[in-house]
Structures are given as C-alpha cells and as structure tokens.
Amino acid sequence: MAGGLLGWERLYARQLCAAPAAAPASFLGDLVAPFLHAPVAAGSGLLAVLIGLAAAYGLYARAAQDPLPGMLGALGRAMRNRFYFDELYQATVIRGHDFLARVADGFDRWILAGVAVRGTHGTTELAGRALRLLQTGNLQTYALLFALGVGLILYLVLF
C-alpha cells in the first residue's frame, strides 16, 4: 500500500514499457486517478476493504475464540483441510508425474543410454575385436589375403 501511494509503479514502469505514462497533476489527483480510470474495479476494491473491516470488527471484537468455524460447519471443515486440494493434487498430478517420471527414467536408462550409447560402443568394440582376428600371424594367410585383395580390385575395375 505504501508503495502504491508513493508511486512505485511509475519507477518500475520504465522497466516494463518504453514510454512512461503521463504524470498526474498532484498527489490528490494521483489518489483519485484509479477511480476515474476504472470506477468499478477501484470501487469494488474499496468496498471489499470496508466490508472486511466491518465483518472483522463484528466477529472478533469481543470474541474469546474464533467463532467462524462453528458458524460455517462443513464448509469450515473443508476450509481447514484446505479444500482437500493438496490431497487432490497429490492423487492426480503428483502420482501421474511420478509414473511418467518412472517411464522416462526407464527409457533414458535402458533405451537411450543403454541401447543407443552403450550399444553403439559395444558394437564398435566388437567389430574391432572381430576384424583384428584377420591378423592370424600366419604368413601364408597374409599372402593369400593380399592376392585376394588384388583380385577384388581387379574385379571392381574391370567388370
């Protein structure tokens, strides 16, 4: 409230939009400006404040303990339990998200990190080990492979 009275929004408006709003004439003009600009909204706000003050005075001015829950009954109980909103939230959104999180985590652990990444790594390593077996160490095999290689190139070039 103090900030509103001091005109805080004019300071911050420079951050939000390029051209600052036109400044009103006086402090009083500043106070009355919201009522002139949007009478319904500002008037309802003022009315809410006045009603609230009156109700609070009427209920609590001379009460030893809070009379409202008794007056409201079932509605009061629901309000005390925060309209069971947390339980609703827990049952639907949180449980749903936990389930989806489990699915996503499983997918990430097994499919993406498992099959895709480790699979590629393992396949490449296996291919490397397999190809290495070509080097039997046997000279005759080497000579044969060399001649076969030449034959392959000849086949590719000539036919």
Add this chain to the structure above:
Amino acid sequence: MSPLTYILGWPLGAAIVLLLVPRTFRPVIRGIAILATLMAAVLAVKMFLRFDAAAAGYQFEQQVAWVRSLGLSYHVGVDGINVGLVLMGALVAFAAACVSWEIREREKEFYLLLLVMTGGILGAFAALDLFCFYFFHELALVPTFIMIGVWGRGEQKDYATFQITLYLSLGALLALVGLIALYVQAGAGTFDIPQLAAHLRAHPLSPGAQGFIFPLLLFGFGILVSLWPFHTWAPPGYSAAPSATAMLHAGVLKKFGLYGLIRIALPLLPDAARDWMPILAWLCLGNLFYGGWVAMRQKDFNRLVGYSSVAHMGFVFLGIAALNLVGITGAVLVMIAHGFLAALTFGLSGYLYQQTGTLEIARLGGLLRRLPFIGAALMMAAFAGCGLPGFANFAGEITVFFGAWQSYRLVTILACWGALVIGAVYMLRAIRGLLHGPLPEAWAGVADAPHLWRKAPFLLLLASLLIFGCYPRLLTDKIKPAVSEKVAPALAPEIPARPGILARPAPDRDAPQPPDASPAALRRAGAFPRNSRG
C-alpha cells in the same frame, strides 16, 4: 588491439606462463590463474558497459588475416547477441577459478587446463569467422577429458569422460561438415561471418543445399547442447566432473551450440530454418518434459542438476524455434541466465561434496542449519531455476513464452507446464531433501564458507542473476537490435506493439488500425510459402 583479444589472451597467456612455474609453487599457480580470469572478467565488464546498443554492426572488432588463400582470418567482435555471452563466460570462468580451492593435487596441470578451456570458450563466443569459431570451441575438448578423468568423482568417471568427449566430438564434427559445406556452397571464398551473411543475403543458397546443410548444423550443434534425444552425455559427465569443469561446461560451453544456431544457422540458411523449426519446437518439449521427469527420479544431486540443465535448454530451443524477435531475444536471455545459474548450482554442489563426500539426497538433509550461507544460496539457485521473478531466468523464460506463443500455441502451453510445474517439483524436492528435515549425525561437523573469499564466487553469480533479473533491460536493450539486424532473414515479420495499459491517452478510434499481423493472416497473405505447423 581489441579488448576481446585481451579477454581471451589473458587466460591463454597465463596458461603458457604456468608451464614455466614449478609445480610446487602452489599459491603462485593459484594466484596466476585467479588473476588471469579476474583480468578477463574485469575487461568483459568494461566492454559490456561501454557497448553501444544503438550502433549497428559489430563493435570492438579485430581482424587479422590467417590463411589468405582460404579466406580464413582471426576475426573477433561483439554485437548485442554475444556481448552478454562473453560477459557471462568471463564471470563464470573467474568464479570457477575461485571455486577450485578443493583441488589439492596436481594444481599446475589443473589450472593450466582450466585456463586453456577458458580461453577457448571466450574465443568461441567472440569469434566472427566460421573456422575460428570451431577452432576455439575444440580447444576445450582435451582439457575437459583430462579434468574429468584426473580430478573427477565417482566410479563411473572413466566411462563418463569418454562418453562426453566422443559424443561432443561427434556433434562438433557434424557441425564442422555443415560449416565447410556452407563455405563451399556459398562460393564466397571466405569463412568470415559478416561477409558470408552479406553475400548470402544477396545470393541465397538453393533450398536443396539449405535443406542438406541446416540439419547438419542443427543436429551437430544440438548434440553439443544436449538436445533431446542426444542428451545422455550430460548428466553422467557433469556429475563426474570437478566443480570448475562442470561450471564451465554446463554454464558456458553448452551455450556454444545455441549461439552457433543463432549466429550462423538461422541468418545464413533462413528457408531451411523455417522448415525445421517446427520439429525443433516439438523436440524442445522432449528436453523440458523428459529432462524434468527424469530429474524427478534422480537420487544424486549432481545428476539432478545435470538433467535440469538439459531441461533448461528446452527454453532456449523453444525461443529459437519461435523465429521471431521476442522469442530469440528471450532465448539469448535464457542462455545468459542459465549460464550463471548452472555455474552457481554446480559450484555450490561442489562445496557440499567437498564437505560431506557425497551428493546422495537420501543421505543428506537438514544442512541449512549448519551451512546458512551455502544453504541460502542453494535455495536461491533452486528458485531461480524454477523461474522465480527477480532472477534472470524468469525474465528470459517469460520472454521466450511470449515469443513462442505467436508461433506455437500448443507447444507453449505444454512448455509452461513443463517449466513451471515439473521444474518446481524436482527442484523443491531436492531442496527439501538437502537442506530441510533432520540433520544426520555424520554431517554435524560440516562448516559453512568461512570467509569472504570463499563466498565471493557464489556472491558474484547470485548478484549477476539478481541484477539481470531485476533489470533485464541491461541485456535486452543490446540483444534486441542485434537480433533484429543480424537474424533478420529468418525472422517472421514483427507484430507491432499495442499501446500499454499504463499509457494515459485512450486509443484514438478514428486512427487507422494496425495491419493484422497474426500468423493466420500472414499465411493467407502468403508470407510463409510452406506449411508451418504449430
């Protein structure tokens, strides 16, 4: 000599000096590293403040011909897009050097690698030449490998370091092929980005060539930024890395790919960009939702933060996919904000690890009592990650949402859910598990950051988040004109701003109505020749 050359020269020069210092002079080694990164940070701040937002083109430029026959040159310069990134990189590097008190063995090699990595990162953000861009980024590859391997944590560190190195090399090589193909197809005989941009504006590439090169760049850079589904390298890598490496990598190095997309892929290949952005928009949901859901299941705090950084990249991708001024400005803002955030979070978790030896959330708890400063900073970091107003992340995320709303309604709605709800769930659960609740016996003796020097890096990063969160115009005033000038070929026509509600004069009913610039109307008018979904 441009200040940019000094900014990346101080760390690299200090690395060479460190070669000569004997390994036993520990305070000297630490001092040189901190001094070098401090100089870079101070110069970056000075440059940021002296930057003229209204000027077109690039500022603080320097160009030195490198290989004339190929059109390669050492060309550095800043415009609105990368001035904030250079600033963020320099500040994070300084914080990383300060945070490395925990390194007690082989400091010389550690700081040498850290300085090379810093120089590489800052050079990559400042580079205005395709070859330089790639060259500086790859400088960080070997230091990352060795740092995670030697000073890393956990039994998985060998696998993590090989995975991160090979996976990122694959992405970088794909991008390199894309860059070389771009150079070849453009036919301008130069790797210089401003010259290429001017040349391609006059003679755009054929749709076929663009359609081939753009996916290479998109997925090459995307792998570097942990685009879903190419993200599995990030969480194990970051959880195994020492704090300084994780701060630099997750905070700064990751942004390289996004910067490449904004600087190179979008302006030079605008037609292909329009085709591929819908796919990117849906993939970014993968980042946001999938990253968030898997983060919810993590038991280790570092892996959780790793997945959260994967999720945050979804925002930037969404902003880029929006292909409008607001969206891309928001994307750059999120990049800068997330850089500070990731650095802060990994720095703090590094402190926790150093004190307790573990980061399993189940085994920790109630630490806020013993660590008031670190705990408070961690809470602020968590809230920043959730998008609390007042922190820079909020400014960026909201801008991205406004921008993406114009292009992709459904994706934006889903993204909001993913960002705000899922992000809050895992972050707040983690904070509750770490900081609140009963304090186990084992951690009764942990100590908070003792003096200002130990708190300094965290204070610096928090201050940056708060400053840019409360006054995002410091950044957007610079980013907006640069984006509208440089990324213009790819941008959708801008929807003119309506008068704000705080303006006094009522709108003049007799004035001519602004042209209907909604996407539907534009499509009818034929602005998007191809089907754009979303």
Add this chain to the structure above:
Amino acid sequence: MNTLLLSHELLVLALGLGLLLVDLWLPLPAKRKLGYVAALGTGLILLYSLVCVRVPPEGAAGYAFSQMYVLDGLALFFKRFFLLAALLVLLLSVEFADRITSGLSEYYALVLFALAGMLFAASANNFTLLFAALELITITFYILTSFQRHRVASLEAGVKYLVIGALSTAFMVFGIALVYGLSHTLSFDGLARAAGALGGNRVFLFGLVLILAGLGFKIAVVPFQIWVPDVYQGAPVPTTAFLAIGSKAAGFVLLLRVLFLAVPDITAHWPHLLMLLSGASILYGNLCAIPQRNLKRLLGYSGIAHAGYLLLGVAALSAAGRAAVLYYLSGYLFTVLAAFTVICVALRQVDGEDLGALAGLHRRSPLLAATMTLAMASFAGIPPLAGFFGKFLLLKAVLEQAPACAAYYYLTFLALAGIVISLYYYFNVVRVIYWSANATDLSPIPVSGPIRLAIYACIAGMLYLGLFPGGILNLATEAVKALP
C-alpha cells in the same frame, strides 16, 4: 647431364658410404656417436637444400637420365620432407643404440641408404626409376626390420615384410611389363600421351591395377595392409618410425605422380574406387586399433587409418585435395616421430611396448607425457595441432567435390565416424598416461639433450602447422602445380 640436379642423393650416398668407411677405424664405444655425425650430416644437407636449391619455376623443371629423373616443386618438397624425417629418425636411432647388439654403424648407414631411395622416389618420372627407388627403399627396410637378430619378433617381422613385399613387387613388375607392352613407353610423360587411347583397354587397366597394388603395399591401404601390424610391432623402434613416415610418404609421392601425371584421364574415371579404398582403410584401421594394447601395433593400425584419410585427398581429384595430402603428410611427420620418440625413451626398460608401461608417465617425465598427449591429440585431429588443420583441408577438398558426386558425402560421414572411433583409442593412451591406477615404476626418466631437441622440434612442428598453416599450405599448393 646436370649432375647438380642429383646433389641431394649424391650427398646422402656419400654420407652413408663415408660412415661405413669411418666405421672401420673407429673403436667400439665411439660407434654410437656416429649416429650424431650422420644426423648432423643430414641436417647440413637439409640446410643446403633449403638455402641453395631454388624451386624451379613451373615448366622449367630440371630433368636427368633422359627424363627419368625430374626435379620440380613436388620433388623438392618431398626431398626436404625425407631429409627432415631421416634427421629425426637418426637421433632416435642413437637413443635406441644400446638395444642394437651389433652392426650399429651399418644401421645408420642403412637408414641413409633408405633415405637415398626415398629421395630418388620423390623425383621418379619413369617406371624404371620408380621401381629402382622402391626396391632400394624396400630391400633396405628388409634389413632394418630384422636388425635385432636376438629378438624373434624382429626376425619374424623381417620375414613377413620380405615375403609380402616380394609379392607386391612381383605384382608391380608384372603390371609395369603389361603397361610397357601396350604403350611402348616407360616414362610418365609419354604414358600421359599414350594413355588417352588405351583408356578402355582391359589389359592396360589390369596392368595399372597391379602397379597400384605395389604402391598400395607401400602406403598400407586396405586391402594391401595385412603386413602392417606384425611388422610395426616386431621391428626396432627407429625402423618402425621411418617406415611409418618415410615409406608411406614415398608411396604417396609415387602414387600422386602415377595417378595424376602418368594416367590422369583414367584416374578421372576412378573416384569411386579411390573412395572405396579410402573408406575401407579408415574403417578397418580405426576399428582394429580399438582393442590394441601394444603401442607400436596401435600406431600401425592408426597408420592404416591415416593412409585412408590421405586417400580422401587423392580421391577428391582436385589440386586442393593434393595440396591437402602434402599438408597432412607434413603434420603426420612431426606427430608420428613425436609418438615414436616417446615410445623409444619411455619404454626403455620394458620389453614389448605394452600400453600399461606408460602409466604414471606424467610423474616420471612431464615433458614426455605432454609430448605424447599432443601427439595423440594431433593424430585425433584436435586444434590447435597439425592434425586438425590437415583433416580440415582434406574434408574441405572432399566437400568441394561433393555437389558433383553425392558419394563423396557418404565418404565424409564415414570419415567422421572413423575420427570419432579413433578418439577412443588415442584418448585411451592419454588416460593411461595421466590417471592409470596401475603405475608400478615411478622413477624419473632421463631425457638426453639431442632427444630433447628432437622432441622440441616435433612439438614446434605440430604447433606451427596447426596455428600458422599459411606458409606450408602455400608451399604445398605450389608443389602440386607440378601435377597437371
């Protein structure tokens, strides 16, 4: 005939023969220093080449032996290349000298004779000189490979190299005979004129492929690479080093001349064959290197892969591709010699060059550890080292041709896959050096002065070619202008 054209070869031969002569009068302990004399002599010849011998302008190359021998820009580039390689190998041989039980000065002299063969090969303009130079190189290497007669591995390597080498020579001679029979000329220039008409002749192509088989043996590409791992592993370290760089480069200069000078029209129809050979070599070399634990064997397989990368430049069929081949070979020179120097020095005590013996190297000798790391990074193609710019030039050359023929794109992606695979085993070496848990021996390793010099030269070379590529790139581009 202008004898001055043959100055390099004559000087090297004189040095070699002089070494053998001096050896007769030298007492045993002093024989080791003879290697330094040889190295110094080679260095002086290199200096002479750089200062006194001018690159002849285009079209004004010097010819000798009735056009069999040519001294053009390409020849001069490779002559200086071989001289530098031999210089570093000789320094390495002195380091290795205590592991050679007998015939030390013959070893040095044989290195110089192999060098002479390579110098001739750089200038070959005729099949006769090609054959003679190749045989000089190969036969000298037979002896150099099996030099350590007390080690069975060395003898085995020598026999394998001998038999497979003889087989490849047989194929090559048969091919030369067929080509001569059809074209009536052995000179490359003459063949260029005659080959136009013979392009469709099956027998001519048959002969040409057999010649390429012989050259493929030297450069170790698939399918002629089967000898590489065993020979690289068994031979003494300086021999392997010289094989890895000198023999390979000699094969490449001859390949470039045959393909682009002698039969350019036929080569223009063969991009797919060259792409196939290149891709197969890259894949085979990189995959087989993954499980390797022996360092020399690992470098052998990686050499096959690098021959594949070099063939990328050949397959591009453009001047840029050929310049890239020369540039990449220059970077490869420094990289491979750095790696072998570290192997020679660091694994002195160990018999068999197991990877595990490098454990703890960062503590024992930071210089050697850093050198090996830089060498591995350069092999892998990481900035700011020579290997990166070389790979960049090769990829650029291929991608420049790609719009014309889509198969080049597949080749590029295959090369990318190969590079990523190679990162695994190169970085594995770095891992063992810096954080292997099995470091048993942690005593410091002394590095002698000349070896230190060699190491600094190699590091400087790798960094220079990676950071300031303009100079050597211009030299390479000028050199390949000799090929039309």
